[in-house]
Amino acid sequence: MKVATWRGESRFSIDEVPDPVAGPGQVVVGIHTAGICGTDIHATQGLFPWTPPMVLGHEYTGVVREVGRGVNRGLIGRAVGCEPSYGCGECAACAAGRTSQCPRAVRVGGFAERVALPAKCVHPLPKSLDPVTAALTEPAACCLAGLETFRMPRAATVLVIGGGIMGLLTMAIARHRGARRLILSDPIEERRQIARRLGAHVVIDPSKESLRDRVMALTKDRGADVVCEAVGKPELVAEAIGLTRSTGYVQLVGVNPKGSRLPLDLWDVHPSICGTSTTASFTSAAPSVAARPTVAPSPSCPSSASSGWSPRASLWRAWKKPSPTPPPATAPRPSSPPARVRSHNPTFV
Ligand SMILES: [Zn+2]
Numbered sequence: 001m002k003v004a005t006w007r008g009e010s011r012f013s014i015d016e017v018p019d020p021v022a023g024p025g026q027v028v029v030g031i032h033t034a035g036i037c038g039t040d041i042h043a044t045q046g047l048f049p050w051t052p053p054m055v056l057g058h059e060y061t062g063v064v065r066e067v068g069r070g071v072n073r074g075l076i077g078r079a080v081g082c083e084p085s086y087g088c089g090e091c092a093a094c095a096a097g098r099t100s101q102c103p104r105a106v107r108v109g110g111f112a113e114r115v116a117l118p119a120k121c122v123h124p125l126p127k128s129l130d131p132v133t134a135a136l137t138e139p140a141a142c143c144l145a146g147l148e149t150f151r152m153p154r155a156a157t158v159l160v161i162g163g164g165i166m167g168l169l170t171m172a173i174a175r176h177r178g179a180r181r182l183i184l185s186d187p188i189e190e191r192r193q194i195a196r197r198l199g200a201h202v203v204i205d206p207s208k209e210s211l212r213d214r215v216m217a218l219t220k221d222r223g224a225d226v227v228c229e230a231v232g233k234p235e236l237v238a239e240a241i242g243l244t245r246s247t248g249y250v251q252l253v254g255v256n257p258k259g260s261r262l263p264l265d266l267w268d269v270h271p272s273i274c275g276t277s278t279t280a281s282f283t284s285a286a287p288s289v290a291a292r293p294t295v296a297p298s299p300s301c302p303s304s305a306s307s308g309w310s311p312r313a314s315l316w317r318a319w320k321k322p323s324p325t326p327p328p329a330t331a332p333r334p335s336s337p338p339a340r341v342r343s344h345n346p347t348f349v
């Protein structure tokens with residue numbers, strides 16, 4: 001079979017390699033669609049700590065062609081969404097569901113004609129979901145996993161900085177999780193238009209107006225309840241913290257280049273910082289994808305390719321689950337007293 005091998009910088013080669021074989025408990029999937037994630041692009045730019053040669057691609061779907069010993073033969077011929085990595089299943093990270101943190105995690109690149117994966121990593125697609133759209137499930141699952149690490153504040157105002165695919169998915173999923181007011185900031189008009197179609201109540205062009213002034217005006221100087229940085233720039237992470245209300249949440253969706261430092265006035269931060277966790281769940285991610293099939297994959301997606309998946313339910317069950325009814329778009333929340341001191345206590349997730 002053929003694979004596309006990344007050889008460093010922007011060099012790729014198409015190589016002939018032996019067909020993968022389904023070992024015990026495994027399946028072989030013939031790839032149908034593999035998305036190009038921003039992380040793949042970052043790798044070619046030297047911004048991600050990956051060492052070539054390797055086969056990239058971690059957002060993919062396909063059809064099961066073979067099954068190994070112990071796997072239900074009924075899977076053969078089924079269209080599936082694929083988890084692109086799996087852990088050893090024995091270490092503390094795996095036990096905690098943090099596959100991406102497993103020191104022995106195996107990542108299976110999807111820029112290939114076929115891949116072999118554990119059967120638990122493939123999830124039959126519902127007939128209503130086409131395999132191209134379904135390739136968005138991995139980035140959607142990453143976004144969902146981040147939002148699942150905290151309880152969405154009641155009637156929350158959510159600010160998303162960056163309207164690439166990850167920012168848009170985060171915004172859409174935040175709405176499904178109960179956010180009352182959605183604000184999205186991006187200098188690109190097309191992205192702001194998509195954000196509006198996906199339910200943004202306010203869109204901001206930060207190249208034309210002050211993001212800070214606008215957000216503070218909209219929130220009566222409190223800051224947003226949740227701020228999601230979906231670009232992956234340290235200076236925007238710092239700005240996100242400054243735009244988060246006391247005891248709010250800062251969600252790091254974008255992947256900052258390794259070695260990045262946060263340029264931050266610590267006056268703005270009361271130390272209540274939790275580590276990020278992107279253990280993803282398909283349980284609700286899939287309906288979000290299915291409900292918005294018009295969102296096209298974008299090479300600007302700064303998805304966390306290092307995140308592992310540990311779906312708590314099968315994709316089939318997930319996609320059968322009806323989407324929650326989104327809250328109605330309403331007027332801005334009632335005003336609250338302005339913060340007397342510009343001190344924040346955000347939680348990083
Ligand atoms: Zn492990």
Ligand SMILES: [Zn+2]
Pocket residue numbers: 037038039058059139301302303304305
């Ligand atoms: Zn990705």
